[in-house]
Every structure is written in structure tokens, then in C-alpha cells.
Amino acid sequence: MLTIDNLEKSFKKNKALDCFSCEFEHGIYGLLGPNGSGKTTMMRCICDLIKYKGKIDCGGAKIGYLPQQFGMMKSLKLFDMMKYFATLKKIPTPEQDEEIKRCLELVNLYDKAKDKVGSLSGGMVRRSGIAQAILGDPEVILFDEPTAGLDPEERTRFKTMLKSIGKNKTIIVSTHIVSDVEAVCDKIVIIDKGRKKFIGTNEEVAAIASSKAYLVEEKFEGILSGNYYIKDRITRNGENYLYVLSDIPIENSIAAQANIEDGYLCALKNI
Amino acid sequence: MIKKSFKLFFKMPRILIPAILLIIFQATALIYYLKSYSINGDVFLYILNSFSNCLISFIIIFYVSYEFFYLLKRSKIDEAIYANRNGKIKTLSSMAVVLTTIPALEFLIMFLFELGVILNSGMTDYSYIVHIASVLFLYIFLVGLIPIFIGAIFALKFKRIGSYSLAALIFFILSDISDILFMVSQKIEINLWVIKYFFGYILPNDLNSMLLQLDTYGIPGEIYRWNLVLFWIFLLLFFYILICKIKIKKVRVVSLSLAGVLAVINLVGYFKGGSHYEFGPQLDSISMESYYYNKYNKPKTMDADFSVEKYDMKLNIWRQLDAEINMKLSDESLNSYNFTLFHGYRVERVTDSDGMELPFDREGDYLTVHSNKNTPSLNIKYSGYSPILYSSSQGCVLPGFFPYYPIPGFYDFIKSQSYTPILDLKKAEFKIDISSPRQFYSNLNSEEQNKNCFIGKTDYPTLISGFFRDDPDDDYKIIAQTVKELGIDELDAKYIDEIKKIIEEKSKDEDIKIDLNNITIIQVPYYIINGFYTSGLVYFISDDQLFITFNEEPIKDEEAEHIIRAKKLGYKKYLYDEWLKASGVEYPNLS
Missing domain, CATH: 2.60.40.1730 (tricorn interacting facor f3 domain)
Structure with missing residues (x-):
């Protein structure tokens, strides 16, 4: 379990985290927020990479971390690089090879173990970053934008992997792409401007937008009022529609089925 | 972690190659200097030569250290490493240990060469070996730690351009080129040497100068120099520990305090001063x-x-x-x-x-x-x-x-x-x-x-x-230098015996008594003569002491003649005459 209490972090005059408190039980958490909302800063605070105010308690659990920007030493073989991390994580030497194999297989990179890091593609390096984060079976794993640079197949593989390793662990996946988390996360934490906006299950997030999602013909755009947000423009049966999230009912509109992304946007836009 | 860091180091050609080249360069230079040693047999000249590459070594070690540590940032692996428990301290300290092997290897190679030369020369003053080991330890090993720390701190804290600019400034201050500042300081009457030496004394500066020889003194390794080198090491270590961000508060506080206190003690020690032997053309x-x-x-x-x-x-x-x-x-x-x-x-x-x-x-x-x-x-x-x-x-x-x-x-x-x-x-x-x-x-x-x-x-x-010795068993009281110098052998009883015979023969008709058995014959260091207005082959003679330098067969007769003349005229008159003969002007005291 990971407890964050009144976490504050400022970069000069900009508050990156503002009294952020949250309790993360075992499970997979999606940390959703727009760019600059404080997701990376929060993860770096948890890993003690930067100074902060407030309290973070992970009960002495081992932490695995995939930073937003991750690279490896290009002249080293992937396996040697993993060995370096394994030693750093105090994995006993006789167990290292087996553990490295397990992690590389999980990210579908075991066949590249003997290759030099410099010969790997950007996506492969990202996956090797995921592998080093889960190396040593840490109790708390933080993934910062894990799917950035991954192709659709690998994104799917990552989600499957998350499910397989997520038992009895606290995993936080930071992203601004809702689809990355909606299928796999037990809970979603919405963060904006360094503050926690919402925490709940997928359904609870989607519920934020219930009765707030509408399809409005484009010609009625001018009558929109109150607090609203045009999420999309779509064409249905030859007619152009706006997908609108609004805190007040819209006349001449069709109610739409709200999803997690709608809930996330409503939370962000205070709709 | 050290083993892994070594592996990392060996897999990085851009840092491994300069490090290997440095070692090869040092070894080659030492072999090359053997050539001149085989001709002149000057043990001290050999060590002077071997110290002449200190600045090159300093610069290369800085480069290697900087690039090694900068690799963490450049490859964007740093955060993934530092996120592990004690990951930062483990990684950074193991990398520092790896780099320490460069000055350690330099030290070892140089010491072995020096040892070989000393043993080959037939020197009997084994305290010279201890001296050489200690100055090599100071200037090669300990001083070698300084660019390691500077490189590490710069790599972890600054950007590349800033780091190299700052490093270039340090190299400038350390080098003889910055002696130009002294010229300026003389003109503006501000002693800028204080600043220069606060950095510059960490290297055995001015050793390239062959104007003065320090064979009886050895390489300057006075206490204040140790203080200065240790001050820089502990100061840099202090910053290094700060950067390492040791998680355990007790360990952090103790190590920071220890490094800080030791830095301050050594700084005080440096400013407490001591006998500064200053030499070289610039100073x-x-x-x-x-x-x-x-x-x-x-x-x-x-x-x-x-x-x-x-x-x-x-x-x-x-x-x-x-x-x-x-x-x-x-x-x-x-x-x-x-x-x-x-x-x-x-x-x-x-x-x-x-x-x-x-x-x-x-x-x-x-x-x-x-x-x-x-x-x-x-x-x-x-x-x-x-x-x-x-x-x-x-x-x-x-x-x-x-x-x-x-x-x-x-x-x-x-x-x-x-x-x-x-x-x-x-x-x-x-x-x-x-x-x-x-x-x-x-x-x-x-x-x-x-x-x-x-x-x-x-x-x-x-x-x-x-580096002197006397031999109470000799018929003479000779205080001779023990380090073999170019053209100057250790003064011994055999040589004085021969001089004595020549003196006896040449002064038999003179009304003077020169009893070499009852005076102290001191083989004075050459640079003492350099600092004094002296002339002739006898550098000083009184009732109970005689200063000479050379022990050379070809000038034996001449040396004996000079002793007779100095004794006959009295040293003052001898000195004035010799000075006039050599320079064509009267001795300054007479003017």
C-alpha cells in the first residue's frame, strides 16, 4: 500500500503538486491527467528523485519505476543492462538470469537479450524499460507513459502483462490516454494542476459524465450555453453532429452513452 | 556493483580508449625517459621527467570521469537507476571506484619504474624510495582523485558546455600558461599568486624547470601541499555526497560532517603555511x-x-x-x-x-x-x-x-x-x-x-x-648527497683521499695547513650556489667546513687548487677574486 499525504512540490513559482493526498491499495491505478498536470512529478516524488513537502509512505516496499524518458547505454547488450539493474536491485546472482528471462519474456524481448541496446528500436527500448521496472518483482510499480512509442500490438501486450503481474501489487500507470487504462485499471485517479480531482473505478469515472453527454446537430452550436465542452464532431446519417459534454440539458439533442473519457473530461472541465 | 560498473566502463570505447591511452602514454614516457637515464644516470632527473605529464593526466582523467558520469544523463538511464533503493549512491560510488583505478594504475606503474631506476642506480638511501612512493601517492593517486570528483560533479550538475568551460578555466589556472597572471599582478601590485597557488599547488608545478635541481630535497611534498590536495578532495567529496543523496539520514549526516570537517581542517592546515620551497622560472x-x-x-x-x-x-x-x-x-x-x-x-x-x-x-x-x-x-x-x-x-x-x-x-x-x-x-x-x-x-x-x-x-x-648521508667510519667527515645527479656523484672518502694527495703535493711549499680529516666536507646542493653570489669551485671554506659540489675526475686537480687558494687567501678574498675573474666586475659587497 502506498499513502501520499499532502504532497507539495513547486518548481520556482509553479506549483506542480498542490496538497495531493491519496491512498493506493493493491491494484492497478490509472493516473490520468493532461500534460503538465503533475503526474510525472508525483512519480518522481514517490521514487524520491526530487525533494518535496508532505509525506509518502510505501511501507518499505520495493519500487519499480519506468521513467517518462528512459534510455540505456547503447554499447551494452540488453542482457548486460538488465544484469546491471538486477545487481542494483539486489537480486541474488544465481537467480538473476532466470528473473531477467521472465521479465524480458513478459515484454516480448527475450530474443533480443543478446543484442546491443543501440540496435533496438525506440519501442523495444521502452519495453526494456518496462522489463527493468518489473525486475525483482517490486511491490510498487510506477509506469510513466508506458505506452508512448509502442505499436498497437505491443500496447495490447502491455495491458495483458499489467493484468498478469498486478496481483498483490500497487501499480500506477500514468498517462493522458484514457484507452490505455480503461480496460486494465481497477481505479482511476484524475489529476489536474497538481491536485487530485477524482478517484474511483472505471464506472464511477464514467458516471461523472452520465446525463452530461449529448449529440447536438451542428447548426445548433450557437444555442449552447452554460458550462460545456465540445469533445468531438461526428457525422451520422449524413448529418453533422457535435459531441458535447454539458452540465445543463441541451434542447434538440440526443443523449449519448457517457464513457470513461467523458467522465475524465467532465472532471477536468468541472462539468 | 563495482564489477558491473567495470563492465560498463569497459564497454564504453569513448572513455575506455582515452583511459588506456593515458596509461600507455605514461608507460611509454617512462620508458622513453629511461633512455636519457641510461645516458646521464640522474635518478632525480628521471623522476622530474616522470612528473612532467601531471597536467595531461589531470585533463584526461577529468574527461574520462565527466563522460563516464555524463553517460547516465545522456543515455537517460539515470532516473531508472536512482529510483532503486540507494541506487544513486551505489551507482555513483561504484563508478567513482572504477575511475580510481586509473590514478592507482598510474601510481603503480610509475612507482615500479622509479623503483627499478633507484635500485639500478645503486643508491643506498632507501628513504628516497619512501619519499618517491609518498610523492607519487600525493601527486599521482590523490591528485588523480580530484579530476574524478570534478568530472563527476560537473557531469551530474551542469550541462556539457558549462562543464567544459569551467574545466578549461581550471586547466588554465593549473597550467604554466596562467603564470602570465603573475606578470599582471606585479604590475598592478596585487599578489594574484595566492589564487593561482590555491589551485596550482595541487600539481608539482614548475618541475619542468631544469634551472634548479632539487635532488637533496626531493619532489616538494610538504605538509601544506598534502593539506591542499586533501582539502580539495574532501571538499569535492562533500559535494559528491550531497549529490549522491544518501537516503539514510544518519549516514548522510555523518559522512557529510566528516568530509566537511576534514576539508576545513586541511584548509586551515594549508593556510597555516610552512616552508614553501619556491622555484622555477616563473616564480x-x-x-x-x-x-x-x-x-x-x-x-x-x-x-x-x-x-x-x-x-x-x-x-x-x-x-x-x-x-x-x-x-x-x-x-x-x-x-x-x-x-x-x-x-x-x-x-x-x-x-x-x-x-x-x-x-x-x-x-x-x-x-x-x-x-x-x-x-x-x-x-x-x-x-x-x-x-x-x-x-x-x-x-x-x-x-x-x-x-x-x-x-x-x-x-x-x-x-x-x-x-x-x-x-x-x-x-x-x-x-x-x-x-x-x-x-x-x-x-x-x-x-x-x-x-x-x-x-x-x-x-x-x-x-x-x-637526502644526505654521513659515514662516521670514514677518515673524513663527509656529508654527501645520496641522490645521483647528472654529472655529480656521491662525494666519498676515495675522492677526498685523492684531493688530499693533490693538495699535499701542490701546497708543500706553501705556508698553509689544510687538514681535510678534521673539517666537515659538505657536498652542497647546486641550487644553494644558484641563490648566492658565489664563484669558483669552492663554495665556502672556513676553519671547520668546506662546501664543494662536484665529484668529477677531470676537475679533481682544479678543485684541489681552488681549495688551496681559498685557504691561502681566505674565503672572502678568494670569492671576490673568482667573481672578478668570472664576471669582469667587482664582487657586489665591494661596490
């Missing part, structure tokens, strides 16, 4: 002295109305000369007593025989003690050093004609950038008790129990220490 000690004399000194000449019958001297020679001199005066009724005492010695206190403090005036090289009552004896306490006639735990050369002790009367002993010997001194009883880690030698006899305590009557009490 020629004589020209520095000249600078001092041109600016501050008002030369005086005055005969003393008294003499000192007995000197009881307690000298503590470690960082510098700390002296307490008790003098029995010939005339106790004077109101003032004038002495010449080198300006580098700060007089702390003057007391009379009752222990009452007496007022005194200190003006340059002159000391005047005032007294309004009977003063049978004076006690003077002072400390300091001369930049050329050094006195430290590493060595000491204090000829009796130099005012390292209060000499009655005022003498002007500086002429045109050089010292002149103070001659015609009266004989007095001396007891000189020296506290020092080194063995001292003198024209006075040492006590049986305490070899560093000298007793006897002389006009010129000379003290010598460093």
Missing part, C-alpha cells in the same frame, strides 16, 4: 626575494658593539623553522642590541635572563632589542622560513653564513637578486637541539644520545638535512 625564489627587497628593504650596515658568546638553540623543524634561541652576550650593559635575522622569520617574543619581555624593533632583516637594565642573555623566539634556504620536515639547508639565527650587527646581504654570505663572523659556542622527523647534519659534532643535537664552537653553524 624564481630569488626574484621574489628581489621583489621583496626592492619594495620593502632598507639596507643597513652596522658593526655590533657586542658579540654572542654562546647560543643555545632549540629548533623545531617540521612545517617550518620554529626557533627559540638563548644567547649569552659579551656586553650586558648596552641599551640596544642589533641583530641581522632573515625577514622571513617572524619574531614572536624577546625576553631577558629573568624572563621579562623586552621591546624590540623588527625592520626587514634587522632586529633591534631594547633594554634599560643589565642584560647578560637574551631569549628570542621566532618562526618562519626562507623560500630558497628551506627548512621543513622534507629537508633543510641552512648555511652558517645565512642569518637563520640572530647574527650580531647589521649586514646588507642581498645584492641584485642574490644572497651574499655574511662573512667574518666571530666564533661562538653553540648548542643546537633540533626536533624534526629527519636526520640532521652539521659541521658541529652531534651528541651520542641525540644525533640531532649539535654542540661545539664555530663561526658558521651549518645545518643540513634531506
Whole structure:
């Protein structure tokens, strides 16, 4: 379990985290927020990479971390690089090879173990970053934008992997792409401007937008009022529609089925 | 982690290759210098040469260190590593340990070469081996840690351009090129050397200069230099620990405090000073002295109305000369007593025989003690050093004609950038008790129990220490240098025997008596002559001592002739004649 209490972090005059408190039980958490909302800063605070105010308690659990920007030493073989991390994580030497194999297989990179890091593609390096984060079976794993640079197949593989390793662990996946988390996360934490906006299950997030999602013909755009947000423009049966999230009912509109992304946007836009 | 970091290091050609090249370069240079050693047999020249690449080594180690640590940032692996428990301290310290092997290897290789040369030379002074090991440890290993830390701190804290710019500034200050600052400082009358040396003394600067040889002193490795190097190491270590962000508070606080305290202690130690032996063309000690004399000194000449019958001297020679001199005066009724005492010695206190403090005036090289009552004896306490006639735990050369002790009367002993010997001194009883880690030698006899305590009557009490030896079993009392120098062999009884025979033969018709068996023959270091207005082959001769340098077969006859002439004319006249012969002008004292 990971407890964050009144976490504050400022970069000069900009508050990156503002009294952020949250309790993360075992499970997979999606940390959703727009760019600059404080997701990376929060993860770096948890890993003690930067100074902060407030309290973070992970009960002495081992932490695995995939930073937003991750690279490896290009002249080293992937396996040697993993060995370096394994030693750093105090994995006993006789167990290292087996553990490295397990992690590389999980990210579908075991066949590249003997290759030099410099010969790997950007996506492969990202996956090797995921592998080093889960190396040593840490109790708390933080993934910062894990799917950035991954192709659709690998994104799917990552989600499957998350499910397989997520038992009895606290995993936080930071992203601004809702689809990355909606299928796999037990809970979603919405963060904006360094503050926690919402925490709940997928359904609870989607519920934020219930009765707030509408399809409005484009010609009625001018009558929109109150607090609203045009999420999309779509064409249905030859007619152009706006997908609108609004805190007040819209006349001449069709109610739409709200999803997690709608809930996330409503939370962000205070709709 | 260290093993893994080694693997990392070996897999990085851009840092591995320069490191290997540095080691190869050092080894090749040492082999190359062997060539000249095989010709000249000069052990000291060999070590001088091997130190000449210190700055290159410093720069390469900085580069390797910077690039090694910068790799973490450049490859964007740093955060993934640091996120692990103690990941930062483990990684950074193991990388530092890996880099430490470069100066360690340099140290080892150089020491082995030096050892080989020393053993090959047939030298019997094994303290020289200890000296070489210690200066190599200081300048190669310890100094090698400094660029490692600087490289690490720069790589972890600054961007590349800033780091290399700052590094270039450091290299500039360390190099001889920055000596140009001294020229500026002389013009604007601000002593910028203080800044230069605060950085520059971490390298054995000026060793490329062959103008002066330091064979009896060795490579300068005085305590203040150790203090300075250790200060930089602990200061940088302090910042390094800060950057490492040790998670355990207790360990962090203790290690930071320890590094901080040790840095401060060494800084205080450095500024506490000590005998600075300054040499080289940029900071020629004589020209520095000249600078001092041109600016501050008002030369005086005055005969003393008294003499000192007995000197009881307690000298503590470690960082510098700390002296307490008790003098029995010939005339106790004077109101003032004038002495010449080198300006580098700060007089702390003057007391009379009752222990009452007496007022005194200190003006340059002159000391005047005032007294309004009977003063049978004076006690003077002072400390300091001369930049050329050094006195430290590493060595000491204090000829009796130099005012390292209060000499009655005022003498002007500086002429045109050089010292002149103070001659015609009266004989007095001396007891000189020296506290020092080194063995001292003198024209006075040492006590049986305490070899560093000298007793006897002389006009010129000379003290010598460093790489010298004497052999009590010889028929002669020879104090010879033990380090093989180009063209100069160790002075030995066989050579003096031959000189003696020539003297006997050539002086049989002369009415002079030269008893080489009963005087102290001192093989003086060449640079002492360089600092003094001397000429001829006899550098000094009195009733109980003879200063010569060379032990060379071809000049043996000539050397003997010079000894006869110096004895016949008296040293003063001999010196003046030789000077006139060599330079075509009269000796400065006569002008």
C-alpha cells in the first residue's frame, strides 16, 4: 500500500503538486491527467528523485519505476543492462538470469537479450524499460507513459502483462490516454494542476459524465450555453453532429452513452 | 556493483580508449625517459621527467570521469537507476571506484619504474624510495582523485558546455600558461599568486624547470601541499555526497560532517603555511626575494658593539623553522642590541635572563632589542622560513653564513637578486637541539644520545638535512648527497683521499695547513650556489667546513687548487677574486 499525504512540490513559482493526498491499495491505478498536470512529478516524488513537502509512505516496499524518458547505454547488450539493474536491485546472482528471462519474456524481448541496446528500436527500448521496472518483482510499480512509442500490438501486450503481474501489487500507470487504462485499471485517479480531482473505478469515472453527454446537430452550436465542452464532431446519417459534454440539458439533442473519457473530461472541465 | 560498473566502463570505447591511452602514454614516457637515464644516470632527473605529464593526466582523467558520469544523463538511464533503493549512491560510488583505478594504475606503474631506476642506480638511501612512493601517492593517486570528483560533479550538475568551460578555466589556472597572471599582478601590485597557488599547488608545478635541481630535497611534498590536495578532495567529496543523496539520514549526516570537517581542517592546515620551497622560472625564489627587497628593504650596515658568546638553540623543524634561541652576550650593559635575522622569520617574543619581555624593533632583516637594565642573555623566539634556504620536515639547508639565527650587527646581504654570505663572523659556542622527523647534519659534532643535537664552537653553524648521508667510519667527515645527479656523484672518502694527495703535493711549499680529516666536507646542493653570489669551485671554506659540489675526475686537480687558494687567501678574498675573474666586475659587497 502506498499513502501520499499532502504532497507539495513547486518548481520556482509553479506549483506542480498542490496538497495531493491519496491512498493506493493493491491494484492497478490509472493516473490520468493532461500534460503538465503533475503526474510525472508525483512519480518522481514517490521514487524520491526530487525533494518535496508532505509525506509518502510505501511501507518499505520495493519500487519499480519506468521513467517518462528512459534510455540505456547503447554499447551494452540488453542482457548486460538488465544484469546491471538486477545487481542494483539486489537480486541474488544465481537467480538473476532466470528473473531477467521472465521479465524480458513478459515484454516480448527475450530474443533480443543478446543484442546491443543501440540496435533496438525506440519501442523495444521502452519495453526494456518496462522489463527493468518489473525486475525483482517490486511491490510498487510506477509506469510513466508506458505506452508512448509502442505499436498497437505491443500496447495490447502491455495491458495483458499489467493484468498478469498486478496481483498483490500497487501499480500506477500514468498517462493522458484514457484507452490505455480503461480496460486494465481497477481505479482511476484524475489529476489536474497538481491536485487530485477524482478517484474511483472505471464506472464511477464514467458516471461523472452520465446525463452530461449529448449529440447536438451542428447548426445548433450557437444555442449552447452554460458550462460545456465540445469533445468531438461526428457525422451520422449524413448529418453533422457535435459531441458535447454539458452540465445543463441541451434542447434538440440526443443523449449519448457517457464513457470513461467523458467522465475524465467532465472532471477536468468541472462539468 | 563495482564489477558491473567495470563492465560498463569497459564497454564504453569513448572513455575506455582515452583511459588506456593515458596509461600507455605514461608507460611509454617512462620508458622513453629511461633512455636519457641510461645516458646521464640522474635518478632525480628521471623522476622530474616522470612528473612532467601531471597536467595531461589531470585533463584526461577529468574527461574520462565527466563522460563516464555524463553517460547516465545522456543515455537517460539515470532516473531508472536512482529510483532503486540507494541506487544513486551505489551507482555513483561504484563508478567513482572504477575511475580510481586509473590514478592507482598510474601510481603503480610509475612507482615500479622509479623503483627499478633507484635500485639500478645503486643508491643506498632507501628513504628516497619512501619519499618517491609518498610523492607519487600525493601527486599521482590523490591528485588523480580530484579530476574524478570534478568530472563527476560537473557531469551530474551542469550541462556539457558549462562543464567544459569551467574545466578549461581550471586547466588554465593549473597550467604554466596562467603564470602570465603573475606578470599582471606585479604590475598592478596585487599578489594574484595566492589564487593561482590555491589551485596550482595541487600539481608539482614548475618541475619542468631544469634551472634548479632539487635532488637533496626531493619532489616538494610538504605538509601544506598534502593539506591542499586533501582539502580539495574532501571538499569535492562533500559535494559528491550531497549529490549522491544518501537516503539514510544518519549516514548522510555523518559522512557529510566528516568530509566537511576534514576539508576545513586541511584548509586551515594549508593556510597555516610552512616552508614553501619556491622555484622555477616563473616564480624564481630569488626574484621574489628581489621583489621583496626592492619594495620593502632598507639596507643597513652596522658593526655590533657586542658579540654572542654562546647560543643555545632549540629548533623545531617540521612545517617550518620554529626557533627559540638563548644567547649569552659579551656586553650586558648596552641599551640596544642589533641583530641581522632573515625577514622571513617572524619574531614572536624577546625576553631577558629573568624572563621579562623586552621591546624590540623588527625592520626587514634587522632586529633591534631594547633594554634599560643589565642584560647578560637574551631569549628570542621566532618562526618562519626562507623560500630558497628551506627548512621543513622534507629537508633543510641552512648555511652558517645565512642569518637563520640572530647574527650580531647589521649586514646588507642581498645584492641584485642574490644572497651574499655574511662573512667574518666571530666564533661562538653553540648548542643546537633540533626536533624534526629527519636526520640532521652539521659541521658541529652531534651528541651520542641525540644525533640531532649539535654542540661545539664555530663561526658558521651549518645545518643540513634531506637526502644526505654521513659515514662516521670514514677518515673524513663527509656529508654527501645520496641522490645521483647528472654529472655529480656521491662525494666519498676515495675522492677526498685523492684531493688530499693533490693538495699535499701542490701546497708543500706553501705556508698553509689544510687538514681535510678534521673539517666537515659538505657536498652542497647546486641550487644553494644558484641563490648566492658565489664563484669558483669552492663554495665556502672556513676553519671547520668546506662546501664543494662536484665529484668529477677531470676537475679533481682544479678543485684541489681552488681549495688551496681559498685557504691561502681566505674565503672572502678568494670569492671576490673568482667573481672578478668570472664576471669582469667587482664582487657586489665591494661596490
